[in-house]
Amino acid sequence: MHFTVLSDDSSAQVALTEQVETVLDREVRFVKGVGPKRAEALGRLGIETVRDLLLHLPRQYEDRRHARSVRELEVEKPAVVCGTIAHVSYRPTHGPRGGVLQVQVDDDTGTIALVWFNARPRWQKSFPVGETISAYGSVTFYAGLQMVNPDYEVGRTPEESEKFSRILPVYPLTEGVSQRLMRRMVASALEMAADRAAEMFSPARLKEKGLPGIKRALRDVHFPRSMAAQRAARRRLCYEELFLFQTALAVRRAAVARREGMSFKVGPNVDRRIRSLFPFEFTEAQDRVIAEVAADMRSPRPMNRLLQGDVGCGKTVVAVYAMLAALAESSQGHQVALMAPTEILAEQHYLTLESLLEKASLRTALLTGALSAAERRDTLSRLAAGELDLVVGTHALIQPDVEFHNLALVVVDEQHRFGVRQRLELRRKGPPPDVLIMTATPIPRTLALFCFADMDVSIIDQMPPGRRPVATELKPPGRWEEAFEAARAELARGRSAFVVYPLVEEKRDLDLTSAREGYRQLAEEVFPDYACCLLHGQMPTARKREVMKGFRDGHYRVMAATTVVEVGVDVPRATVMIVQHAERLGLAQLHQLRGRIGRGEHAGRCFLLADPGTETAERRLRVLTETNDGFRIAEEDLRLRGPGELFGTEQSGMPEFRFYDFSDLALLQETREDAAAVVAADPHLTEPSNALLRRRVLARYGKRLGFADIG
Secondary structure, eight states: OOOOSOOOOOOHHHHHHHHHHGGGGSBGGGSTTTHHHHHHHHHTTTOOBHHHHHTOOOSEEEEOSSEEOGGGOOTTSEEEEEEEEEEEEEEOOSSSSOEEEEEEEEETTEEEEEEEEEEOGGGGGGSOTTOEEEEEEEEEESSSEEEESOEEEETOOGGGOSSSSSEEEEOOOOTTOOHHHHHHHHHHHHHHHGGGOOOOSOHHHHHHHTOOOHHHHHHHHHSOSSHHHHHHHHHHHHHHHHHHHHHHHHHHHHHHHHSOOOOOOOOHHHHHHHHTTSSSOOOHHHHHHHHHHHHHHHSSSOOEEEEEEOTTSOHHHHHHHHHHHHHSOGGGTOEEEEEOSSHHHHHHHHHHHHHHSTTTTOOEEEEOTTSOHHHHHHHHHHHHTTOOSEEEESGGGGSTTOOOSSEEEEEEESGGGSOHHHHHHHHTSSSOOEEEEEESSOOOHHHHHHHOTTSEEEEEOOOOTTOOOOEEEEEOTTOHHHHHHHHHHHHHTTOEEEEEOSOSSOBTTBOOOOHHHHHHHIIIIIOTTSOEEEEOTTSOHHHHHHHHHHHHHTSOOEEEEOGGGGSSOOOTTEEEEEEETGGGSOHHHHHHHHTTSSOSSSOOEEEEEOOOOSHHHHHHHHHHHHOOOHHHHHHHHHHHHHHIIIIIHHHHTOOOOSSOOSOOHHHHHHHHHHHHHHHHHOTTOOSGGGHHHHHHHHHHHTTTGGGGGGO
């Protein structure tokens, strides 16, 4: 299944570029003013090369260009002030750390005090009364206007001083590196290497996009001529970063489109036979998505589709339809694999499929780590011989000894819980199969454009009839007992409840109730009249299966669990979800958890027990009380926590970005369209004008290109 999307063949232009940029890749210790010791400190910031130093961007800027009169100063805002030193006083304090130095500065409109703590008496000599002084700092009020520990220069107005009359960068720092030192080192790096940075875009494109060239951008992002120039420079760096990523995806998408896959005969007869197996009518949204999937399967190009839908919308129905469509031509000996991230979810899928497909006469198997060695050998033998039509499993499906006879369709559930390489391994178990990836964690359109630009996306945006939204309440400390009272009332009606904890066991440094401790409290103190059980990911597989079956069958009425129940647990009688320390979980995760309840004939109630600590944290949680729309919740989660937190950067395989922060959605769309146009005109990036682009794409994404098509 390996194929070449781009190869790293050299050209004269690439070679020339490499020579020009060599200085950027030199060790940072060779920058003037750095040396081995400071290079070691910079290493703690991830700065190893000259390029790294140039791309270590300021976190903010101090605009020191315009002095304000004392009358114009605003409390809690930084400013430049200039006046005459009117009075200097020094007050000793107890202890060895010096005293308080206060310098009174007057201008024509008022007076402000410049204050230094831990000062030495001799410092007074640095402030001659009657001399001009310029100062920059944050204005506070304490018995009058003051600046504490300001930056200053005596004897010069702001216009005459290099410290002022300019915009200064403020960098993320580490121990042993001050702002002044970092500014000097960056300035040296700019002098040494900025003019060696190769330009990736033509003058025409830069003009069209209103972007500065790379040399100008590097200077203006560190020491801008104006704040407008700084914003333009940062936008330029974001554009280039996104353009590289979108180009990599576009190249991959073009390569996938050229591949030959299987073509399935999904016509009216097959459609009618499949629908007859379901005891209900499909929703309009399911019908629409099924039509998209069927069209993909009829095409000779391998399907590469992401299926999104909120909790309970019926994604599994679409997946089952696709599986049956792939298996409809029995003479072809097609096989289908469904991969889930946990044994609980795999078993849940297997049980659901068995009940749905009992009329279909399919040969099915469950392949997880829980099988005995003999059971595993038998399953693998039947799979390789073509004696199994459908296999459901966990990562056990991608072990080296797993062989398929004729794998035609791969369905991956909860895609963000798998590493990218894991998903790729399943695709390599035979000729290019069709791939359908499902997720019940709604992915904001922003993120879908970003991470799945090389996939087709289907969305089920309609709930089946009778599925009611879960009522969600946020309970602060002092009102937590109300949630347990509500749970008791539901238990008295014959229903069941989940109580979720963020930890399996207590940790000394975290004041949180663990699942083990919570289980003990629930069983002995809170719900002594009802059978309670404990479920967490560290339990042996057999015990987890036993507990889940007992809870599903009603032998246990209350389950204390970790977030392992986020997916794969379907207990129709469960109507209450209590989440302890909800402030420690993401919104998308909390939305998934509450999707475990209200799946039967009775409505669900979810209680978020939280001590948010801040107004912002409380506002974040209140989103869940206001809406059951998973896409709106995911957008909020993305805005507040970023994509890495939403999905887990390591698991999702999402690239890390130096510059882009998802605040400029228009730029995301713009780079996608621009990259698509470039790749449409030059699919392999072999034109001389794309030589540097090709090199950059290979350097940053070459290892990813082989598996970008599976998310």
